[in-house]
Amino acid sequence: MFGLFKKKSEKEKLQEQYSKLLKESHRLSTVNRAESDKKAAEADAVAKLIDAMP
Numbered sequence: 334m335f336g337l338f339k340k341k342s343e344k345e346k347l348q349e350q351y352s353k354l355l356k357e358s359h360r361l362s363t364v365n366r367a368e369s370d371k372k373a374a375e376a377d378a379v380a381k382l383i384d385a386m387p
Contacts, residue, residue, distance in 0.1 A: 344386050351379045 341349075358372035 344383060347379055347383050347386075351376055351383065354379060 354372050354376035358369050358376060361369035361372060
């Protein structure tokens with residue numbers, strides 16, 4: 334309840350984006366492999382940003 338109005342940090346936003354990209358990549362893997370690979374590459378880029386953060 335007390336965290337209801339707490340804003341997300343940049344790291345939390347990036348982690349959420351990473352998770353969404355991985356889910357989308359997994360969903361596309363059965364339909365369109367090329368698009369799935371693109372989403373996985375985007376997720377990898379986001380992961381590198383997260384790792385670079387202090």
